[in-house]
Amino acid sequence: MLVLDAEFFRRWMSAAAAAVDREAGRLTELDSAIGDADHGSNLQRGFAAVAAVLDKEQPAAPGAVLALAGRQLISTVGGASGPLYGTLLRRTGKALGDEAEVTPERLAEALRAGRRRGGAAGRGEGRGQDDAGRADPGGRRARRVAVVRRGADGGGRGGARDRTLQARKGRASYLGERSIGHQDPGATSSALLIGALADTADSTEGAA
């Protein structure tokens, strides 16, 4: 059976940092159409700091890795995405406790807890509502980690499906009906993060 240790979570965050770095220009481009043209550069700065601090401090438990990553995002990103992604990871990490290894089912539970409480912290506003919501396909159905792949694909489709929705929160809301037809940058970055989790799971299963 697949078990997830601190190393797995460090690799997830590292893959997330690489994905965000690769796609930063596209995220900022999407954000400039309906927001303020900073989503890519903000997440790029935040996840680079996450990768650096995890490398330096090497937390020994999965929960500690995510909690540290979340605190680092809150401390370095700013905007709406910093508190929302940061709170999601910090609370997911807290829900995982200090066990040295967790099962995929425990991660799914913790993600759900992090999402609920992250939603409360953010009062469900801003891009992060999409961010947290998109985590759910990964959370709810992840009986096995491989299933996260479906969540990632779903998140990707979500970004595209956002084109038909009108923004109600965050800066895009000021566009009103003009926001319809734009892909949401937050949904797109959520898909990247869940995709990084799926990739990490794939490579772990492949190695096991």
Place this chain on the structure above:
Amino acid sequence: MLINVAETVVADALRGMAAAHPQLTVDVENRVVVRRDAPVADKVGLVSGGGSGHEPLHGGFVGPGMLSAACPGEVFTSPVPDQMVRAAAGVDSGQGVLFVVKNYTGDVLNFDMAAELAEDEGVRVAKVVVDDDVAVTDSLFTAGRRGTGATLFVEKIAAAAAEEGAPLDRVAAVARQVNESSRSFGVALSAVTTPAKGSPTFDLPPGELELGIGIHGEPGRERRPMMTSGEIADFVVDAVLEDLRPTRPVLVLVNGMGATPLLELYGFNAEVQRVLSGRGVAVARTLVGNYVTSLDMAGCSVTLCQVDEELLRLWDAPVETAALRWGR
């Protein structure tokens, strides 16, 4: 753009501010601008902050008679909670700290987290959210009205009350009264270019203007072919008056967005005063200049704040900051 690289624009500007204004303590690494004599004994502290790109807001308003500290974020991005917590701890005399927050999703989230953390460290915190922009009409279906020019009135007037020794709940009440008495409306004549993107963040062809623009290039109510200064004043002042319906004299802020010359702003102010006079609105004081800007955007905004004698007295009280200075 007059920059080295986009990544260092905020830090570079802070180093320049420190060199120009020795009365400020500028922590470049942690991004906090504090008046040098803070904490002032027995005085409530005022801390504000927000994305960079709106200078002189907020760092230019730090000093006696106005803010105790300011926290600049990345360009158009809210600062992080660590900055506000550090600022609050640095200016708290034991009388507590008022956070002045412009109503944007990111700013509200980060200041809320900072308030919790500062309270954990034993600092009493009150918060006022500034939301004066009447261009946002469907505020139930958006993140709400944006905070723009009224921020200057809130920071100046509430700080004057703090300077006189008012307690935290009184300073917060004055700040809320000023916000509720203020309305703004902005116009863009050109789009804004952020250093990170390097090209305009929205498309506004020459010969057109956007009525109801936000200070990050958020779109407004409508786009029209270019209008004269007088026509713009008619539209903007009426939009503000329709919402504010003042019964007392008003403070007038004719604010430049960054790339509009003062020559044009003064000409526009003449038209604003004409419209106000025509509508029977008495003007108590007028301020013209670039105060709540949007990088290199051309355009202007008008903020009106109706005042009673007490608010006017607090407005006239001495202030000594990089960008506002009188009476001392």
